Amino acid sequence: MDATSQGWTLSKALFLSYMALSYVIGEIAHFLINTTSREVAREIQFGDQACFVNKTRAAELNSNASCTGYNETSCTEEPLCYWEYSGLGYEYQILAGPAFIGVFTVSAMLLAVLSDFLYDKLSRTVLLAAGTFTFSSACILMGLASQYWHLVILRGLIAMGESVCRPISGALIAELFPPSSRGVANGIFSWGVYYGYGLAYVFGIYITEADIAGYGWRAPYVLAGIPGLLISVLLCFAVKDPRCSQVGESKQGSRSGGGLPYFKSLLRNFLSPSMIILLLAAFARHTAGLAWAYNTRLFFQTYYPDFDIVLWILCASVIGGSFGVFAGGFFSDRLVKHLGLPSRLWLLALCTLLAAPLAVGTLYFPPPQAMYCLIAYYFLAETWFAVLFTVIVEIVDPEVRSTCIAIFLFCMNQVGGNLPIVVTPLSKTLGYRTAMYVMWPGSLTISSVLFLTASLPLIIRQRRMRNELMNEPASDEKSD
Template sequence: MEVGQPAPVGKRAWLVLGMLCFVYVINFLDRQLMPILAKPIQDTMHFSDGQLGLIGGFYFALVYCFISIPIGYLADKTSRSKVLAASCAIWSAATMSCGLAANYLQFAIARMTVGFGEAGGVPPSYAIISDYFPRSRRGLALGIFNTGPGIGAALGVAFGASIAAAYSWRYAFIVLGGVGILAAIAVLVIVREPVRGGLDPVPAYPVKKGSFWETFAMFFSRKPLVLAALGGGATQIITYGLQNFAVLFLMREKGMTLGEVAVYYSLVVLVGMTGAMVIGGAMVDRLARHSKAAYALIPGVALVLAVPFFIAFVTSPTWSSACWFLVVAVFLNHFFLSSNVTLVQQEVRPDQRVMSGALLLLVMNFIGLGLGPTYVGAVSDALRASHPGQSLQVALFTLVPFYLVAISLFLVLARVLRRESRKPTHLVGEFVE
């Protein structure tokens, strides 16, 4: 472990958290532009639902997930803030390239390059936050950070749809990608590299820095970490399948316009996703003090409650009523993220945090991001002949069984965490409470 004074917990910590959250907003804003603008892109480029699903799902996840491992390892061994800044610059430039694409292949390559850059965005941020905030405040800090997707998606809807409605969908990619270039420069100025493990309990005995394969083996040998990743992956089949096709569904099958999307759908995403991250993070901090099972029960119970609202959203006769049910479903669907991230960051050594965060995202995103949009798009294409006006509605409805899979995995995780809590020492190897 590196030695030195603990990272300060004060104005500097909150400033860094704010900067990291802003970069995460840009990260998700750029990622969500394609599903937000799917209808005008389809009208111009003539992509099918299946092609959109592959670009937003399997192709993106293939690059995003597997490049995150070497980038995570690099960040664990070097400067996490510089890795983050470089990644932000890459994905932002690639986003601008999407607006210049002339055909499917060019668009797909640009989106895959966005995934290449974004792979270095989140894991280093998790580790930096964990070294700026003590264990007792980490869940809230990570919960606030995880509002980035909700804010980013909402701003992407508001600005992306507005720019596309006023000018062209291509300008939306170019303008918003340019904002990310400026954010990358700001990271270099604002985010100072904190001491690794400076706010963690003193190790029971000297810790050696783990190798790539040691961290890899540790992660996949621990049931709680694997179950959390699998439960998150099953949940993300639902969340990413929904995110990538909700706007297209509301516009094509419910009659929503781009102008209405810019206002009402952006509010759905902002309230639903950000509310879940902040409230979920605060609940983790409070309830996990009494029982580690809270890391699993919080998302498990939320998903049980989400099922009827999701079904009501899919079957609603109008876009306005669908949005009311969707905001609740989105809110409950996203409780898992703060719980999963906090659990992993608490359970591993400081020198393994970026790599472990990358492995968590690898499993969750390869399952959820890789399969969710790809699955929904393929099912919709298959149903276009038999259900020409409702193919996306039926495709989204087939996501319901994945709720049962995710709930089951989180219940198993709760049982494992209860069993581990009874052990005298329950943290990984070197660290004790």
């Protein structure tokens, strides 16, 4: 009996929960630098510097003085101001983006190819456990870093570990769950992004402010990494790769095998028109998401320094994002029953388009109005991740799923993961807020159009398959 026909079981739910928890911890480790950038920059000393108000001194004098726009000389001459690292600048953008993305994308592709190519020799659950152990250990070690190059290397190790999560887990979900529940399963797994991102603010801001044992910003990295060590053990010993029981059947011909047939299948699947257009759409969508993620705290620190964003971001990410990604999978599972695979992308295009004006509102309005827009934005915009990867696993052959996902992630992250660095030069020319308008809602709108366009090859494919099915009985009658 096909494993995917069995629907939901306790063992599958447990397996999915371990994968999702691993993803949560990986995303906390991923985004902690974005929520602690100013504190880390000031202690390790990197990036741009700016003029800040000495709030303690200003409170003593009951002054509302502003130090915005002062250069270093005028800042040091003003008794209520001080010159210090801001957490912004190319060093930060490189640390947040390219230092992570470069390693993440290469590792994801190599490990996924290894996983697919050594189908009957390498357990994917052991590979996932090793990745979880790697990013958890690197996160802990970031709490001990003393120089900028330490941070760069450890960010790379976090990226290497987390690179196995989406490709391996995506392939496992496709094998464990039938199409009628695959979108929901992908949505639950994708909760890792939103819980991880939201909790990165709790860890990075509240735990840093708590100054546990005098360790300041270092404590969040250590506390966030420790649970991942336990999850890595559970993944390694408590669950088994479902394909291990199918190796005998695979060897009897259900797979295309390694070598040349494998690479031909990989090229044919990845270079299909629908995959190419999906990739272009993902470039724009990922650019939009990371441009905001990498600049969320810095944006509010720049324009609304006295507003506490932690609980708002946690609410937006965990409640809005989790609901959005789950709802995207849930509704797309129902649409696909009646309208076919293209309907998943119609839903995705519509939700992304509706999210763009909410992104504009987040940047335009002061808080808390900006936060209302942001929560609504997450409800709509975050449908994309689960739906996108559900479509990918449904249009590629099983023997190259992990590799196709990894190559897709490689390309998506090389472009979408690195383009947010453009925020810095744009902000120097247009201003920080205008640069964010261009990179966030602007990229969202482009991605919406491309997601809709990506459905066209799927419509053609669906009609061709329907015609073939309709012609088969007629062909059989003639042959009789």
